[in-house]
Amino acid sequence: MSKKLLFLVTALMLVTLVLGACAGEKATPPAEKPVITIYRIIDASGVYASINSPCAAALPHIEQWINDTGGIEGYEVRLVDRDTGGALEKAIAAYEEFRAVKPKPAAIVFWETTMSNEALRERFNEDKIVNFTQSTAYKVLWPTPSYNFGNAPSYVDIYGGFIDWLVANNPAPVKLGILTWDSGFGKGFISPETTAYEQTKGVELVGTELFGPKDVDVSTQLRRLDNAGAQFIFNNTLGGGPAVILQSAVAAGLKDKMTFVGGPWAISADMVNIAGAEAAEGYMGTTFSFAWDTEGVEAIEIAREYGLKNNLQDSFRNMSYTLTWTEYIYFRQLLERTVDAVGIDNLSGETLREQVIKTTDDPIDCLGSYIYELSSDRPAPQRAHLLKVEGGNIVPATDFFSLPDLSPSQ
């Protein structure tokens, strides 16, 4: 290769790099009719890839559906995704990119790690941009008032709901063990309020054991909890997390001795695949979504129709996909209310936030798949149900119920 050619290639490569790294979301070009853009920052290929990949696949289908059915108050909608692979640096870079767009986004859907949410929480407040997050650890959502709102019930409330179910369906004394990830997410439900709630309800917490997201065996922790008399094991993990617990339980001969229950992200088709149907049998999750093949729920039927129409790959036909639909149906209605109330020109983080907290009095029904009612002090939805693995499938174990308010004292 001649020197000139080498120089040319190097120069081209550098220019591509600089342009690529500096590339950003362009401001919406002036048009006769504005386009409403909803930005999302998501870890679709990093540690949360197992649950977020189908969420990424859902976006173009949802955009198609919204625009097929009249957009938002007649305005065309564009859904923009930025996959960060779970890297904090990239998540913040994407945030800086989106917040600089003119006009400033009213909201950013921020489906990132708890770590990234904690890092950006105050910036959402300062920039007055609503953060729609799936990371509902109490340190992300509280203190209130703030611009950070959960798309899913908060981990503390979810845990409270699980305690309610535990007490209502099992004879006292109930002995509970916690086996969860040693991370902000994994321990996101452990707070003074949840501990007090266990005691009030008469649940005896016999032990709390932790493990790392990369650990492949937790039989030692399980044995300790077994020795302490735990009948139920609660975890707040996802993907491989519950699978490791279940496989370790099988290996330790404890699978039939205990009931295993998880938080909102701890039950999924992906998890069943990793653990194996046999190990996952009977496993439960306290969550707020429906399985892909659920019949009789309008939102899920629309999701299925668009998924099939767009040849959604088989492995993505699961709860993560349908859950994304539920949440964007909520965003759509929220934006419709805001545009209806203040007009497209006044659509901002502040006006959108007002509509979010108005859902306390006027909840948003996501076409039968979920109901959102949030307030300034309780910035996450308040209903959940338990799902169960039966014969390798995920089926509802209970109807939706209201979650107790375990908001942290401020």
Place this chain on the structure above:
Amino acid sequence: MAVNRPCGVFNETYAEDMAIVRTRFQWGLMIVSLILVFALPAFCASRIMYMVNLIAITLIAVLGLNILTGYTGLFSLGQAAFMGVGAFTSALLTKYLGLSFWVALPCAGLSTALVGVFFGLPSLRIKGFYLAMATLAAQFIIPWLFIHVRPDLTGGTDSLLVPVPTLGSIEFNSQARMFYIIMPVTLIMLFFAKNIARTGIGRAFIAIRDNDLAAEVMGVNLFRYKLLSFFICSFYAGIAGSLWAHWMRAILYEHFLLMQSIWLVGMLIVGGMGYTTGAVLGTVFIRLLDQSVVYIAPVVEAVFPYWVGSAAAAIGPFVFGLVIIVFIIFEPRGLAHRWEMFKASYRLNPYSY
């Protein structure tokens, strides 16, 4: 350096001989560059400013590593953990003791330097692969301490919120404002890093790198200089960590794990060990490459949907690994060497020699 001098320019004093900036043209270029750099926030979006800040902070850590690895020949896999020490020191001092950021910044550097010296002690007995393993211990021990020692103060596995730096009534709460802290500090650190190689200390480091036995025979005190190298390297890491903490405004042990240390070493390899320019080029190149992946990945995914699927965005580490292999095979002296060759070629053009 003589080879870089324009034709007809001669040194007449020792000061001229030692100068980094030698001609009026170079002075002019430097002043214009500085003006342009400090005017960046006026015409760059916050996303670009974010990138500049990220690169600048990373550069400080890589410069420190260059002093240890590039100049002294001691290998460390603990630079990210040392950054963590600086970050937590600065955060704890400002958050709980109410100290100003301006006080916490040097304290962070000094405390990290002491921790670095402690983990550098094995370098007196071992080197190469074994020293890398010893410094790896720092990468396991330090994050463990962040999580388990006084988690009520450090946040444990939750993020620790860090106060925004202030100067009078000015709050440094945006990318543009933080730039005016980060960039001057980076330039100062760069200046010292560039100069250290030209001092007696720097020459002792280089002597140790080239042959430590010969250096000792020549009177270089290995004990002193090896630990001094760790001290300076960790000081740089501590400063970078402190800036990181106040720029990020929330820190967690996960920001300072082994993978980050490997990235820092990778930047140095790609840039070229033993060159200050190499640290700059390597940091800029790898950081831009990493950020570019976010935009290149969807294109790759669209072109090869069945090959990479939705994992395209995760090709960052793949590309990073590939780049390191390519550089080790084809340009082990890094981008800095390529840059030197380019300059020489440009200067001599159209002659070959």
